[in-house]
Amino acid sequence: MxxxxxxxxxxxxxxxxxxxxxxxxxxxxxxxxxxxxxxxxxxxxxxxxxxxxxxxxxxxxxxxxxxxxxxxxxxxxxxxxxxxxxxxxxxxxxxxxxxxxxxxxxxxxxxxxxxxxxxxxxxxxxxxxxxxxxxxxxxxxxxxxxxxxxxxxxxxxxxxxxxxxxxxxxxxxxxxxxxxxxxxxxxxxxxxxxxxxxxxxxxxxxxxxxxxxxxxSERLLLNILPRPIAEQLKQGPDIIAESFAEVTVLFADIVNFTQLTETQPAANIVDLLNQVFSRFDQLAESHGLEKIKTIGDAYMVAAGLPQPQANHAAAVAAMAVKMQETLAEFNAQTNQNISLRIGIHTGPVVAGVIGLKKFAYDLWGDTVNTASRMESHGIPNGIQISEATYQRLQACDDRYQFRQRGPIVIKGKGRMVTYLLEPCATDVDIDQAVTQS
Known part of the structure; x- marks a missing residue:
């Protein structure tokens, strides 16, 4: 009863x-x-x-x-x-x-x-x-x-x-x-x-x-923090911090964005960033990546945290390629000429939540700095990866081809061997190239 x-x-x-x-x-x-x-x-x-x-x-x-x-x-x-x-x-x-x-x-x-x-x-x-x-x-x-x-x-x-x-x-x-x-x-x-x-x-x-x-409130919290971190935060005000032995971090940046802001109204700039980054957010969700933050025109995601992920490097590489393709489609649809630099590095990080107000889930460590340098020292419309990321992709993923670039001087790191990642040409791509020629 x-x-x-x-x-x-x-x-x-x-x-x-x-x-x-x-x-x-x-x-x-x-x-x-x-x-x-x-x-x-x-x-x-x-x-x-x-x-x-x-x-x-x-x-x-x-x-x-x-x-x-x-x-x-x-x-x-x-x-x-x-x-x-x-x-x-x-x-x-x-x-x-x-x-x-x-x-x-x-x-x-x-x-x-x-x-x-x-x-x-x-x-x-x-x-x-x-x-x-x-x-x-x-x-x-x-x-x-x-x-x-x-x-x-x-x-x-x-x-x-x-x-x-x-x-x-x-x-x-x-x-x-x-x-x-x-x-x-x-x-x-x-x-x-x-x-x-x-x-x-x-x-x-x-x-x-x-x-x-x-x-x-739950949706807003999950838009700010990963679900496991949000659950921990709701349990109590304890410090949330965790070390990860290996993750892959991606930085992306719009080329010559500062000059673009000088020629466009503020509303147009914000609308443009919103459209581009919203597409990137969808890609991050579909590839199982964790969006960390945006800083101005820079976009940062990571794989392998807060939940460990065996194929974190492959997931980030796949998203990087799709980001370039998505931006090309966006340019064609909106008659823009925006290009993107992407940098990727793999290594250990510390992740957690700090502060009392406007807190956010963030990453710290040399891996984050190196990924940022991969982007800032990259080339427009290119995907530059470090030696560590190259070793993991080259050993288990045949969907990409790599062009060695370097050694080049990286600020704060010295001379480093880096690679430009490109998707391998498929049979469809080859047929289209032959037809166009």
């Missing part, structure tokens, strides 16, 4: 109506089961009374009435369990369950009064109050449905019994008192359901807004 009290996360529901429908299904099932348990507990007692009181036919009728109630409640339970349950069926199931509990009792009173040729028994306001309040508490469907359920009982009691000639008001209970008690029983139940509905709707809207704000 604990499953009936299970709270389903709000984000699983597309709307309040959807959540309300699922909630009412569970609460209807709970209310029906309570009704079944109620009648089952009284059944042995009623049976014993029937057997010990000389087989009173009216006691037998009461037992049959309760068995009919239980059968109708089981039918309601079956309807709720049906596949492809429709929201409108809640109305029929609720009224059937409600009247099987409250109205069948009135049928029994009517039959008893007719069979004994005596006025109907004094109306049992206690059972009415218990029935209506229990339904309003366990199954708070919309208040008009509760009103219909209550009116069905009241109209039957006063209308049908009066038409059959049965007395509906006893001398000990004035009509005004009976009507006033009935009114307040119904009023309290329906007002409770009405205010519960308002509170429930407001609570759903508030929780939805909080959830959307939380999801938005």
């Amino acid at each position: 604990l499953g009936f009290f299970r709270v389903t996360p709000i984000h699983e529901f597309a709307s309040y109506a959807h959540w309300r429908h699922q909630f009412m299904q569970r609460r209807l099932r709970l209310g029906i089961l309570f009704g079944l348990f109620y009648f089952v507990t009284f059944l042995p007692l009623d049976t014993l009374t029937y057997l010990t009181d000389g087989h009173d036919p009216f006691v037998l009728l009461w037992i049959i009435t309760n068995l009919a109630r239980m059968a109708l409640l089981l039918l309601c339970l079956w309807l709720i369990r049906k596949q492809n349950y429709r929201p409108r069926q809640i109305i029929a199931v609720f009224l059937l369950a409600s009247w099987s509990i409250s109205l069948l009792h009135r049928f029994h009173e009517t039959y008893t009064g007719l069979a004994t040729n005596t006025p109907i028994a004094e109306p049992d306001l206690f059972s009415w109050a218990l029935s209506f309040i229990t339904q309003a508490t366990l199954v708070p469907v919309s208040w008009p449905l509760h009103l219909i359920s209550q009116l069905g009982v009241i109209v039957y009691y006063f209308g049908v019994n009066s038409l059959l000639g049965l007395q509906v008001v006893t001398p000990g209970l004035p009509a005004a008192s009976l009507l006033l008690n009935t009114f307040w029983i119904c009023c309290i139940c329906n007002c409770s359901v009405y205010f519960y509905e308002k509170l429930s709707r407001a609570n759903f809207a508030t929780n939805r807004q909080l959830l959307e704000a939380q999801e938005k």
